[in-house]
Each structure stands twice: as structure tokens, then as C-alpha cells.
Amino acid sequence: MYHQIAPADAEGFESYLHVTPDDFERQVRYLLNHKWTLMTLTEAWRSCEQGRAARVAVLTFDDLYQNFVDYAFPVIRKLGVRATAFAIGGLQSDRATVENLPEGICRASNDSLRMLDQNGVEIGAHTMTHRELPALSGDELETEVVQCKRELEKILGHGVTSFCYPRGRYSPRVRQAVAAAGYECATTTLRGNRHDDPFEIKRIRVDGARQGMKLGYTTGWFYDWRNRKRCLREKALFAYGDRVAHNQNTGRE
Ligand SMILES: [Zn+2]
Numbered sequence: 724m725y726h727q728i729a730p731a732d733a734e735g736f737e738s739y740l741h742v743t744p745d746d747f748e749r750q751v752r753y754l755l756n757h758k759w760t761l762m763t764l765t766e767a768w769r770s771c772e773q774g775r776a777a778r779v780a781v782l783t784f785d786d787l788y789q790n791f792v793d794y795a796f797p798v799i800r801k802l803g804v805r806a807t808a809f810a811i812g813g814l815q816s817d818r819a820t821v822e823n824l825p826e827g828i829c830r831a832s833n834d835s836l837r838m839l840d841q842n843g844v845e846i847g848a849h850t851m852t853h854r855e856l857p858a859l860s861g862d863e864l865e866t867e868v869v870q871c872k873r874e875l876e877k878i879l880g881h882g883v884t885s886f887c888y889p890r891g892r893y894s895p896r897v898r899q900a901v902a903a904a905g906y907e908c909a910t911t912t913l914r915g916n917r918h919d920d921p922f923e924i925k926r927i928r929v930d931g932a933r934q935g936m937k938l939g940y941t942t943g944w945f946y947d948w949r950n951r952k953r954c955l956r957e958k959a960l961f962a963y964g965d966r967v968a969h970n971q972n973t974g975r976e
Pocket of ligand 1: 785786849853889890
């Protein structure tokens with residue numbers, strides 16, 4: 724799970740969200756040298772379903788900003804790998820409604836989205852306005868999940884099959900809405916690397932400090948095993964928050 728790739732002297736650089744292009748290239752080379760096959764998220768999940776996936780890794784990028792095009796894509800193209808980047812559908816049309824969009828950072832243009840799509844980068848959906856989904860009413864939830872898919876499909880000219888929950892916040896109700904909208908898989912921020920549910924795909928957060936040694940640890944079975952209780956705890960918390968929000972929206976206590 725990457726967020727932004729940018730040089731260390733870029734405006735607003737924060738090591739918990741940013742990785743430099745050089746580090747990113749080193750990390751991708753590490754995966755390739757250790758015989759990982761890099762696919763898009765949808766490709767990876769389909770190959771899991773067919774029982775063919777073994778050492779498969781997916782590079783995911785939340786919030787498809789212009790700096791992905793400037794700094795991550797050149798590395799992806801140079802090394803000939805595939806990746807998935809999640810775009811916020813309504814960012815251009817309704818910028819004011821997007822929560823906490825960093826100053827000076829803009830979403831990749833629709834032309835860039837098409838260019839990436841034709842060059843090995845799957846464009847996934849990341850809602851219309853990046854709000855936390857469990858707190859929304861049924862209608863709002865549907866707009867965020869369904870409209871984003873429609874808008875991106877209009878831009879790309881084909882189906883959009885992967886989804887990313889903003890800030891990793893989801894619940895049984897949100898999961899259900901995403902599945903009903905026709906997506907095939909969705910990523911969370913739960914930590915882990917073994918997967919059994921296409922709508923609860925766990926990830927490994929890669930930040931500016933994450934180097935080869937740590938990647939070796941986070942891609943191994945022990946990392947997944949060690950985080951299993953934490954995943955259950957977070958899922959329970961999300962489900963509780965969803966019930967509270969939903970009851971408020973429907974007027975119940
Ligand atoms: Zn996001």
C-alpha cells in the first residue's frame with residue numbers, strides 16, 4: 724500500500740505517506756529479484772480464484788495524484804511491471820467536498836488515467852469524495868460507490884472492477900454495497916498478506932523508511948500470523964461504528 728511517490732524535497736513530504744522514487748524502484752527490484760510476480764489487483768484476485776496464484780504481489784496506490792504519473796509510473800514502465808491505482812471519481816468536478824486534500828496536490832487528469840490504463844496500470848475506484856463510508860446513509864453510500872464506478876468507466880471506456888475503502892474504513896454494510904455495485908475486489912488497510920475474502924484484501928503499508936529487510940519480513944507468513952488478532956479487533960470496531968452510524972441515520976437509538 725503506497726500513497727505518494729515523490730522526491731524527499733517535495734512540498735509536504737511526509738515519511739509516513741511518501742516514498743522516494745529511488746526507494747520505490749529498489750523495493751520493486753527487491754520483489755522481482757525474489758521471484759514475485761507483479762499483477763494488477765483484479766488479475767491477482769482472478770488468478771487466486773483459479774488456484775494459480777503463488778508468489779503474487781500487487782503494488783497499490785491510494786489517491787491517484789499527479790505525482791503518481793510523474794514519479795511512480797516511470798519506474799513501473801521502466802521495470803515492466805503492473806500496478807493498481809485508485810482514483811477519486813469526483814475530485815475534479817467537486818473539489819470542495821473532498822476531505823483533507825493536501826495543498827498543492829492535484830488528481831491525475833482524465834487523459835493521464837487513460838494513458839495509465841493503456842500502460843499496465845489498473846485504475847480502481849476510491850469513491851467520489853473520499854468520505855468514510857460506514858457513517859453514510861444508504862443513498863449517500865450508493866452515490867459514493869456506484870457513481871464513482873460509472874464516472875471512471877466513462878473515462879476509461881471499460882469496466883472498473885477494483886475498489887479501495889477510503890482510510891480503510893468499511894463494515895459489513897459497506898462491503899455489501901461494494902459487492903452489489905459489481906466490483907470484484909476491494910482493499911482494506913488491515914495488515915497482512917494472506918487472503919481469503921476478495922472484499923477484505925489486507926495490505927502492507929510501505930512508507931519512507933521501509934527497506935528491503937522489512938519487505939522480506941512483511942511478505943512472509945509470520946507477518947500475517949502476527950497481525951491476525953489486530954485484524955479481528957479492527958474489523959469488530961468498524962462493524963460497531965457502522966451500527967451506530969446506521970442507527971443515527973435511520974432515527975433509532
Ligand atoms: Zn485515500
